Amino acid sequence: DAKTTQxxxxxxxxxxxxxxxxxxxxxxxxxxxxxxxxLPSQGPEYVIHGLTSNVNNRMASLAIAEDRKSSxxxxxxxxxxxxxxxxxxxxxxxxxxxxxxKGTMLLVSP
Amino acid sequence: DxxxxxxxxxxxxxxxxxxxxRCHQTENHRYMYWYRQDPGHGxxxxxYSYGVKDTDKGEVSDGYSVSRSKTEDFLLxxxxxxxxxxxxxxxxxxxxxxxxxPLHFGNGTRLTVT
Numbered sequence: 001d002a003k004t005t006q007x008x009x010x011x012x013x014x015x016x017x018x019x020x021x022x023x024x025x026x027x028x029x030x031x032x033x034x035x036x037x038x039l040p041s042q043g044p045e046y047v048i049h050g051l052t053s054n055v056n057n058r059m060a061s062l063a064i065a066e067d068r069k070s071s072x073x074x075x076x077x078x079x080x081x082x083x084x085x086x087x088x089x090x091x092x093x094x095x096x097x098x099x100x101x102k103g104t105m106l107l108v109s110p
Numbered sequence: 111d112x113x114x115x116x117x118x119x120x121x122x123x124x125x126x127x128x129x130x131x132r133c134h135q136t137e138n139h140r141y142m143y144w145y146r147q148d149p150g151h152g153x154x155x156x157x158y159s160y161g162v163k164d165t166d167k168g169e170v171s172d173g174y175s176v177s178r179s180k181t182e183d184f185l186l187x188x189x190x191x192x193x194x195x196x197x198x199x200x201x202x203x204x205x206x207x208x209x210x211x212p213l214h215f216g217n218g219t220r221l222t223v224t
Contacts, residue, residue, distance in 0.1 A: 032210045043200045043215030044153065051210075093210050097143070097168065098202075100153035 004088045009105040012078045020073040020104055022088030027068050030093040035062065035073045037084040038103070044087065047073065083108045113137050114216040116201050122222045129188040131219050133201030135181075141204040142184040143213065144168075144176065146197040153200065159184055191223045 005023040012018045024033070035047040048055055048062045050071075055062040061074040075082055087103040113136030123129050133142060143158040145168075155168030157176040165176050173195060175187045188195055198220050202213040 034212065036213075043202075043218050044213075046212035046214060049210070049212060091210055097155055097158060098213055099155070099169075100145075102152055 004090060004101055006086070006088050006101065006104045008102070009107065011107045011109065012075075014080060014108055014110050015077050018075040018078045018082070018106065018108075020075075020086050020088075020106065021070065022072070023070045024088070024090055025069045027090060028092065031090040032093065033062065033064060033068075033071050034089045034091050034098065035060070036087045036089065036100075037082075038087070039081075039084045044100075047086075049091070078106075078108045080108050080110065082106060114201060114203055114214060116199075116216040116219050118219060119217070120220045122224060123191050124224055125192060126190050129191050129221065129223075131186040131199055131201075131221070133184045133186070133203075133216060135184075135203045137203060137205065137214075138181060139203040139205035140181075141206070141213075142178065143202040143204070144174075144184065144186045145200045145202065145215075146170065147200060147218075148197050156186065156199075191221075193223050195221065196223045197221060 032049050032051050034049040036044040037047055038044045048057055048060050050062045063072045085103040085105050087100050115134045117132045144156040145153045147153045154170045156174050157168055159165045159178040177185045198218045200218045201216040204213045
């Protein structure tokens with residue numbers, strides 16, 4: 001599996017935008033970029049995924065670099081509820097499984 | 111929440127006893143997964159299923175077996191529980207014909223083996 005690299009932790013203030021980076025320099029053409037988050041004492045929660053184009057949904061935006069070697073998850077206005085561990089994962093088309101790394105712990109201050 | 115129910119939510123058992131964890135879904139999704147999560151190791155795949163009676167091993171399958179006799183239920187069995195299997199276990203489901211879509215996770219089962 002292609003690997004991803006994320007910062008161990010990031011901090012943000014409430015109501016400010018948050019940009020969570022992810023590097024995936026060995027990504028292949030059939031790898032989809034997935035983001036999940038895990039709140040304390042809960043299971044992981046799907047956030048967003050994409051292949052080449054930027055994606056938006058009600059939770060976040062995903063910005064994918066033109067060469068696809070990096071991506072950024074954008075939370076437009078952080079809330080205290082967004083404090084979680086965020087995982088950037090590559091899912092290869094045709095493969096059933098998902099491999100989690102250590103993720104980025106996002107701390108949100110009031 | 112996706113219709114995923116894990117049972118039990120908490121269990122304490124003794125070393126050497128058999129334990130079965132259940133994952134029940136109401137989404138009629140084809141794929142089901144069992145992960146475990148431990149401090150310092152993150153989430154690791156134990157087994158997964160790609161249809162009724164079709165299962166395969168993940169990266170940490172030793173000491174675990176699974177069964178899927180119907181679409182909605184995926185059982186994880188520890189034949190003889192050990193203290194190293196103390197963990198939080200998460201079930202996940204996915205319905206993605208091209209296997210690129212999202213996984214949806216349950217709320218977990220906290221298992222303690224004493």
